[in-house]
């Protein structure tokens with residue numbers, strides 16, 4: 001009896017040490033998941049305010065429709081490499097989502113892109129979307 005109790009106490013002590021060592025929350029950089037990003041990008045509504053999703057404006061390519069509402073999705077990663085001098089494709093894509101007016105693509109106007117993603121998406125969703133768009137070369 002006593003032995004069992006001791007074992008249980010020892011186990012609890014060891015487990016709580018392990019948990020403390022793992023720290024529960026990790027504060028490393030959020031790693032994006034492209035597959036999940038594609039699901040987010042193509043969902044009809046997105047974010048805490050259920051705004052119309054990315055692909056409601058961004059057609060994939062010419063075969064999918066016009067680019068009068070937004071640039072085509074296909075080729076985003078390639079264009080992103082050279083849009084802004086000194087910015088990597090990843091940085092540019094992230095900025096385009098969080099702060100769309102920082103660089104406005106030619107033939108579109110400031111404010112044409114939905115402006116509230118920075119408030120309505122969480123860090124993981126943003127990382128996933130960036131990871132996905134980096135695959136659309």
Ligand code: HEC
Nearest residue numbers: 053054057069070071093096100103104105108112113114
């Ligand atoms: C209301 C329409 C609309 C929605 C919704 C929208 N966008 Fe856009 N997006 C635009 C327009 C217009 C531009 C080009 C003007 C600009 O640069 O702001 C653009 C530009 C971009 C660019 C830069 C493309 C390039 O060729 O440089 C990226 C990346 C992007 N959007 C990602 C997204 C993502 C991710 C979402 C969803 C979370 C989204 N957009 C939702 C309209 C939209």
